[in-house]
Amino acid sequence: MEKNLAQDIMFYTKGLRLPTFRKNYEIAASEAARESLSFEQYLHGLLSQEYEVRAENRKKTLIRQAGFPELKHLQDLNRQELPKDGQERLPELERLEFIGAGRNVIMAGSPGTGKTHIALGLGINACNQGLRVLFTTVPRMLTQLRESRSDKTLTRLEHRFEKYDLVICDEFGYISYDKEGAELLFNHLSLRAGNKSTIITTNLTFDRWPEIFGDPTLTAAMVDRLTHRAYLVDMTGPSYRVKETRKWNQQKGKLMTHDS
DSSP, X not given: OOHHHHHHHHHHHHHTTOHHHHHHHHHHHHHHHHTTOOHHHHHHHHXXXXXXXXXXXXXXXXXXXXXXXXXXXXXXSOGGGSOHHHHHHHHHHTTTHHHHTTOOEEEESSTTSSHHHHHHHHHHHHXXXXXXXXXXXXXXXXXXXXXXHHTXXXXXXXXXXXXXXXXXXXXXXXXXXXXXXXXXXXXHHHTTTTTSEEEEEESSOGGGTHHHHOOHHHHHHHHHHHHTTOEEEEOOSSOHHHHHHHHHHHHHHHHHHHXX
């Protein structure tokens, strides 16, 4: 290939931000000549490579920006160990149609039954479909709300919060809230009600929410707003984590016995 032509290709692909195209075009040209591919087939191959690499990088960026504390996938779940309602609802939820419909998912039940794992898995799948996801704990969210209000940046935070395709609020009900905190939380979560999806995980059944919010009227309004057309998943049951730990220890014990 002529030197000037090669330099022009490097220049144009840099300007157009086509790094995969730039990296592979010479190898692809040799393969096209060897296999007698048409120009259209050669160009199609290069463009498809560029597209696939960009799509994969986009997924990785969305997953990184989501703020997941760890990457837990749905395929890693032992579904038979989940509470019955979780087992039955998961096949429908993992289709992610609830996101397009703007419906909430509330998983309530015992600690360690797989609520956060399911939420993380659904969030990662959403990122892999090109959707913008935010993972946060409710205590962290409340801290951000208080700080934003003090800094007079609350409106900016609210605009960002409304734009996510999916928000995952973990650890709902782990701490009690004063009246100010409860109102901030209610107003913030209400921004997405009926329009965008929110997944909430909590160890408390709805009848115990007044314990953490104090105000029965505010609690009733929050329950009504969050549960309207929502998927309510009962995750009450034996601890999934305890069973997994017990199984791991049993396997480790067998290995130690075998080694000895």
